[in-house]
Amino acid sequence: MTDFMEQAQETFVNESLDLLQDMESSLNQLVDDPANDELINSVFRAAHTIKGSAGLFGQDAIVAFTHKVENVLDRVRDGEVAITAPLVEVLLECRDHIEVLIEALGEEPDPTLHQQGEALLAALMQQAGGDGAATAVESTTQLAQTDDSVVVSREEGPQVENDNWHISLRFHADVLRNGMDPLAFLRYLATLGEIVNVATLVDQMPNVEEMDPESCYLGMEVSFRSEADKQTIMDVFEFVMEDSSVVVLPPRSKLSEYTDLIETLSESEDERRLGELLVSVGALSTHELEKALSRQQLDQLQHPEQHPRLGEILVEQHAVDSNTVTAALKKQQAQHERKMKESRSIRVDAERLDQLINLVGELVIAGAGTGLKAQQLGDEDLLESVSLISRLVEEIRDRSLRLRMVQIGETFNRFNRVVRDVSKELGKSIKLVIEGADTELDKSVVEKIGDPLTHLVRNSIDHGIESAEERLAKGKPEQGTVTLNAYHDSGNIVIEVSDDGGGIDPDKVLAKARANGLVAPEQHLSRAEVLRLILEAGLSTKEAVSNLSGRGVGMDVVKRNVESLRGQIEVDSELGAGTSIRVRLPLTLSIIDGFLVGVGDASYVIPLDSVEECIEYEQLEKVRDHGGDYISLRGEVLPFLDLRTLFGERKDRDNRENIVVVRSGGAKAGLVVDELLGEYQTVIKPLSQIFSKLSGISGSTILGSGEVAMILEVNSLVSEAEQRTLHLS
Amino acid sequence: MDATLTSERDGDTCRLKISGELSIYCAAELKPQLLGLLGGCQELEINLAEVAELDSAGFQLLYLLKREARQAGKELRLVAHSSATLEVLEMLRMEAYFGDPVVLAS
The missing domain is CATH 1.10.287 (Helix Hairpins)
Known part of the structure; x- marks a missing residue:
């Protein structure tokens, strides 16, 4: 495959996956809001566009499958088929199947895929009530009805005796270069009905020297029998509509419309020959052609100044069928909007x-x-x-x-599906509540957070939320709730997965941890520390799962993933009322605003977002009551850490010491430093693997002077300070 | 991916076999080659048995060759159509233009 085609195909795959994403989120919303036309339209559009693009790449399997799905969606859109939960279910599965088909692009066709597709379509037809054969009859009657009305409005001009659509195509010279093949359009058209006859024109091909083998010189006059409506037929040519000439005449059009067609095309082509072509494909009889041409000449004699333009002809055609006009207008508008959108955003690698x-x-x-x-x-x-x-x-x-930066909403919306699938699997009724969907965070973080989040959500459903009977017995609503929330907090983004399930029993966790040797028998742990134990590897045993309302499966993996993003996990749980797990992540992975401080001979960087204030150390009242180190900050007890001691820097008492008050989550702590050097923009250079166990440091950076400075990790420093004071008290 | 041309001369007749894809990707390359072959003989017979794909660009090339041959009073024959080529000619209703007998492969 050439580079161009590869690129085009890659774009196709990417766009289709995006569309499928939209489709999924719309389908999920449809369950709760079945009457929302916008959602149905969005699903339909996605399917329609995928079908169209797949057709361009000759991906017949995708076209065939998506076409059937689209038909059902079209009937949903027309209100013939009602949205039900089982229908959405099948549509979601169909969506998945399309994704599989797209991902299998370029591989050997797999017959089992085809079978799966057939099975899905059968299920879909069952849900949608028949394969649309009944509808076909209906639409024929409808067609007949419209035909009647059309006849009334067309009385002014004689009609041609022809029950077929007539499609006149003149492809633009660049069509082939743009990666499209007129043959593909014909093949696609054939899926909508029967191509009765074709006359191929190659008259536009210049002499041998000028003929550019990559230009398209083709034109076609197609006689087409189909139950499809005009819009559907026009849509086949959507992708070439802009620069090629496409005229679709409905069955039994006015003779004058054919005259107009001949006239428009005759700017560059011999009109007599064109007329003969129309006769040859059966659009006109010879008699009709004669009449058409003589009428045209007469018109020109009478009004020599008037030369109908294509636009006027189209208007005239549209005037016949007001439905088509509205549809076309809507479509134009949609295209216009899409274009506007396109120009507002570009894809960047x-x-x-x-x-x-x-x-x-x-x-x-x-x-x-x-x-x-x-x-x-x-x-x-x-x-x-x-x-x-x-x-x-x-x-x-x-x-x-x-x-x-991207909004996290899209990632969150995927969990609708996870929640629905898992809760169905387990026979629980669970509702997903999404908050803070417009919170933004770095795309690289979003990509990596998906898996840990899925794990947390599954855990909540699987082990957090009790069975319906248990819930009712406890006086809780039968339907469980899982909440996903995201918000910014001092330079971090916090993603919270909470449930209103059974909660975690700290005693059981502690007992289990003691039994596993994770905690020494005499070791005293705070409640928060006990809860954090569920993140440890030693607790992820099956037994623990069933005994401890289940937390702990693979939680160590989640913890590792989050920590690799320089993030932290907090666990909060109340027995009987629910659990919430907060994942705290840095907003970006590369650059932060820092606050540069000097400790001994070295410099350290504190993320500026977590700095509350700076105070001279001497001015503070030290509280050393219980042998602990506190300072009293305006009457508030503040634990503090001396960074010189902590990092083993040289002590130099002559320096005037300062305290930087930092905050992490709800907790504050003071850090004693020698010098305040001011704000400093910092590029984070990750520390190598051997420093991964180092607590209190999240990375390093290079100063303007070429020196290396460590970036402090405030979160763990604050908890370190708290712990020291706690242990000492 | 590209098309390969193999030709042999037999007096005034040139027998050409095209294998691969007769498509936009090689159309520019093929045009001078094909015209060159036509120019050098009185009768050009093109064997299409190995043509796996024929697209609009490929079709246009065949059309051009036929037209040039007619104008120069030469003979152009398409033989042993592969199913891919046959499908295109049928779809465009252009079998008659080329006027070659078509043998249906079993």
């Missing part, structure tokens, strides 16, 4: 974006270095221009990081 962000990172480092040198030189003008540059760099950094 994620890798290119990463390269850009990498470069911005380097720029940030270089900028910081320049700033430092300018400060050393103390040149006013230089300082001023450096500060301007650094402001711009900051903005570039923010904007480029925002390029990668």
Whole structure:
């Protein structure tokens, strides 16, 4: 396959997967909101577009399958088939099947896939009430009815004696170069009815020297028998409509419409020959042609100044059938909107974006270095221009990081499906509530958080929420609720999975952990620490699952995944009332605003978002009552850590010490440092694997001077400070 | 993926066999080759048995060859149509234009 085709196919696959995603979320919403036309339309559009694009690539299996699904959706749209839960179920399965077909693109066709497809279609037909044969009859009657009305409005002009559609096609020269093949359109058209006759025109092909083998010189006059409506037939040519000429004349059109057709095309073609073509495909009889041509000449004699344009002819055609006009208008509008949307967003390769962000990172480092040198030189003008540059760099950094930000809603919506499937599997009735869907976070984080989240949600349903009987006995509503929530909190994003299930019994967890040797018998643990134990590997045994209302299956894997993203997990649970698990993740993985501090000879970076305030150490009242280290911050007890002791830096008592108050979640702590060096933009360089056990440090960065500074991980420092004070008390 | 041409001369007749895909991807390359072959003989016989795919561009090439042959008073024959080529010619109702006897492969 050529590069071009490969690219086109890749785009097709990507777009189709996006559409399938839309389709899934719309279908899921349809269960709760079956009367929502917009949702039905969105499902229909997705299926329709996939079918159309698949047709372009000659993917007949996808076209055939999607076509049947689309038919049912069309009937749903027309209100002939009602939306029911089982129907949505089957449609979801059909959606999955289309995805499988698309993903199998380029592989050897698998006969079992075809069988699965057939089985699904059979199930779909059952749900939709028959295969649409009854509808076909209905639509014929409808067609007959419209025909009657059409006859009335057409009395002014003689009709042609022809029960077939007539389609006149002149393909644009670039059609082939754009990756489309007129033959594919004919093949696709054949799926909608019977191609009675075709006259192929190659008259436009120039002489041998000028003939460009990659240009298209084809035109066709097609006589077509079908029950499909005009819109459906026009839609076949949707992708070439813009620059090629496509005229579709309904059966028994006015003779004058054929005249107009001949006239429009005759700008470049011999009209007599065209007329003969129309006769040859059976659109007109010879007699009708004679009449048409003489009428045309007469018209021209009478009104020589008038030369009907294609647009006018189309208007005239549309005027005949007001339904078509509205449909066409709607479609045009939709196309217009789509175009607007297209021009507002472009697809960019994620890798290119990463390269850009990498470069911005380097720029940030270089900028910081320049700033430092300018400060050393103390040149006013230089300082001023450096500060301007650094402001711009900051903005570039923010904007480029925002390029990668996506809303988490899409990820959340996928869980509708998970919840429905799993709860069906387990025979529980569970509702998923989504909050904070518009919270944004880095795409790379979104991609990696999907699996851990799925695990957490499954766990909640599987082990958190009790059976219906148990719930009723406890006086809870029969339907369980799983809530997904996302919000920003001091430079982090917090994703919360909570349920109103049975909760976790800390005593049982502790007993189990003691039995497994995870906790020494004499070790005293706080409630939060006990709950965190469910994340440990030693507890993920089957026995633990059944005894402890089930938490612990693979939770260690979830924890590892989250930690690899520099995130943390918090567990909160009340026995009998439910459990909520909070995953706290950094907003981005690459650049942060930092606060640079000096400790001994080294520099450390504290994420600026978590810094509350800075206070001189001497001014604070120290509380050393229980032999613990507290400070009293405006009467509030604040635990603190001396970073020099913690990181073993050289002590230098001459320095005036400062305390940086940091916050993580609800807790605060003070960090004692020697020097406050100010705000600093930081590019995070990950630490290598051997430092992964190091607590309190999340990464490193390179300072403008070339020195390395460690980036502090506030979350674990705060809990460290808390623990020390707790243990000492 | 590309088409391969193998030809042999037999007096004034040139027998050409095309294998592979007669499509937009190789149309530009094939045009001069095919015209060259036609130019060098009085009768060109094209064996299509190995043509796995024929698209609009491929069809246009065949059409061009036929037209040029007619204008030059030469003979162009398409023989041993593969099912792929046959399907296209039938769909476009162009068998008559080429006027070649078509043998249905069993």
